[in-house]
Amino acid sequence: MKIFLCVVIYSLFISQPRVQASTPDSPTYVAAVVEYSPVTASDGDTAADVVTKNLANYVLHIQRAAEKGADIIVFPECGLVTFAGHGSFSTHLPNPEDRVNPCTDDSSGVEEVVRTLSCEARNRSIYVVVNIPEMVPCPSDTNCSSSDVLLYNSNVVFDRDGTVVARYRKFNLFGEPGFSATLEPELSVFDTDFGVKFGTFTCFDIMFEKPAVSLVRALGVTDVVFPTAWFSQLPFHSAVQVQSSWASSMDVNFLASGYNNPRGGSSGSGIYAGKEGPIVAVMPTVPSTQLLLAVVPKKSFQRTKHVSSNVSNVCELITATPYRNAFPERLDGNDSGITMLSDYLEPYETLLLTENEFFSKHTVCHNELCCDFELVMHRSQQIMNSSYKDNVYRLAVFDGIRSYTYVTAGVQICAVISCINDSLSSCVKDLKLSKQEMLNTVFDYVHISGNFRQSNSIHLPITLVRGYDVLSSDKFQFTREEMPERNEIKVDMKTSRQNSNLLTFAIFGRDFQKDGGLLTLPSRCHRTSAATVTVLITVAVILCLHTYFKFPFSFLH
Template identity: 65%
Template structure:
């Protein structure tokens, strides 16, 4: 049994004191997310024992949130059972339409953990969002499962009375071969008594159009709950970075609760206010249980034409299968977080030199051309004792990348950090404990490009030292559709001087290319391809992300 030394921290970050529980007329509501380091059990513990221990930690967190007049609290993916437990623990979940209250309805066929959490929501009058494995009868046992059941990675939502008001089954699985998926992505939403409608999706779902983007663009959802066991990837997809980027780009309030095991790559939670930026975030380098609380301004509903065909779809299921992978490197950074690195070698890049105080460049890769304006200067005091500091490359990519178990179309225009002049050093942090790693001061950065308009999404993507992101008032991000063209002009520029910058980018997804083949590695990249080939069978056996299996093999 893995031993985990957990530092238990209850950090309360409240923007303003709350006088009472929010109502439909309140301009704000109070939200809480939990960065949670689970109890992984003691030698001899069963999975049921581990679940009981984690439920025993959830209940006081719910109580603490209620003491802060919190309206809704979100727990992370895998928090009750810990990842790697497969379906050794799974429970039936009531359909939300049935309005079952497991706390008061003892005849409901649910695990005791569900009953306890329902009672905690009821006792403390708070909405509670929890992730756990769900078991459900097969629609057709002959075709679907010899055991007669299917399993889902599910979120369940209890209202203030403990009633099940929402359920969502994760659609984009990351190698979780013991789980099934529904035939269509569920667009799962729930209304609250404080006048806010929330959408739900889980972890890897944030990368894809369905259900995540569809909730915002089709149903007009302005508030999202997001349980996750995220594994960060430099330079574009660290946890807080990805959450803040999605929240800003879709302009939704976003409640992200993260599983905290940084030594194996998982950390990062936050509450975000769309284009107003992050309200409170954390990305700890040690296993931490941390309660984050913020007062959130309600957003005006979007004008959309809802399409509800897939809401609460509890019908047929299909099993997930892994797709081919081109594997990227992993390393442990100075914060203690086990980090992935994107496969950057296919990018078109240009090194920014110290002599370029002001420069303009145009870089193209396939059909995407990006224009860069960069004003910078060197602060030699930022160099560490070895005389080293980060240097930077401009980078452009238009193609299909691997997400280990799926592939996706990506369009990126970026300024990204490197440790030396070679592209192979980009996306790695400096191996020094000294803070003086930033000698380059960016006075101004402007990036623009014509991105694909249809079946696409463009997001602002920033990363600073200590895995923070730029505040909303530190940059400008605009999109303008080009009349008569299937393109959108995207501009992103800084509004303040920046010293501790790691990444500044327009990160675009081209959903029309999802599922396509990734670019073949060049001769110089055979090590990456070889590692991917050797590990791909093992990937199907382990939970959540490729960090997990690489760690024990390299």
């Protein structure tokens, strides 16, 4: 039915030339994001050659999106220069306050790639958001010499006329040697002629208060453009999980464009309507490029005019670029071809659910956080032509500080997670279900609740089902009740429909006050493996060296 509806809408709406672009009075606008698998260097290619080839593909996508009536198109982080060449190519970017149009201004001092993008935005009358390495002369008040330059991982936005209307320099770098961060996070916004104010940030920024949360809470931004090159991690941080949950928690329209390299761990793009959930989202398991189009209901109309937020009139448009087939055969015959990172669950308080717990209630606590769980589940009936994979579930609770490789962050979690077997380490493994396989457990009802810290925090509904998909908004409820006298917020998350193939169902809280603190270590050493003990001893030694001899804390990456 959904496919039929998609075809009908495509033929009646998106495939027809639009008379005009969206206006401030329109209740919707049309957005495009690109899940992009870049051209990489071949023998003899320079960094400039790679940029030129990727730019040619960007131009094709801009043209295609404009033909389909898109008002704005977003490209991913690193897409022009790729991971391998990130930093080997850079360009000057104009200050948005100067209202420079590189297409018409020969004195703008930009590289040809910026001029071309500006001209495409102008010629196609579409807003264009691109991530590109930015080169800035070294300021006189810094330690570097005047002949040096700083490199920033930057987003640049062109309006329909080709003018640079926004620029954002990534603040929360994920390693990224060679790149600098600004002294303070920038809050970058831009207004559009269709009546929507957008904010922008990049990839790892989404995990932090500044600039991501500040754009919404301090500036009231309702729509976000998000270039990303995400490295997915189980069980809470796969790309579409993070994009969908953040958009829902902040209740903003969210346009996420992802770098596509599944075997390298990067995949996932989507367009999300805040609490209404994903409009369209993909997480390809093989290298592919996809252009996603969606009709996006404006938040201002939803909130002030009570316009329906029905977003069923949406299609995914998949296009093949000249160098890549958009529908290649799967590399390994399974649904999974994405290299997943794994969370470290040893510090969590967990409880393994037994096979006969078809109805159960549990309270699990870790540090100051106690989570209440109520579950009703049953075993699937065998269906012809389908095979079932047995798995088990754990309840998991965490209140402390975890590592994000290059930084530490405060986290509070109440979760139901799927595991391959009874071992805790199996709960962060990819099940690698084939197309024919299904999980044997069906959840009739799941209810999680807990009192989380309120100050300097956010709380997100995290879900994951087979195929790296997330639950639609009509399949669960997520509510928050503030209790300021206790500096707590009561969060409830419950299913509203029966769910099968459920991998993760969780309340994920970020406690920004604890960012940068020391890692939370396991308290039950007798339950750890020899390998884990070795890791803990190594961490303890490094902590001691840091404390007493000022050994660099960066060795805890």
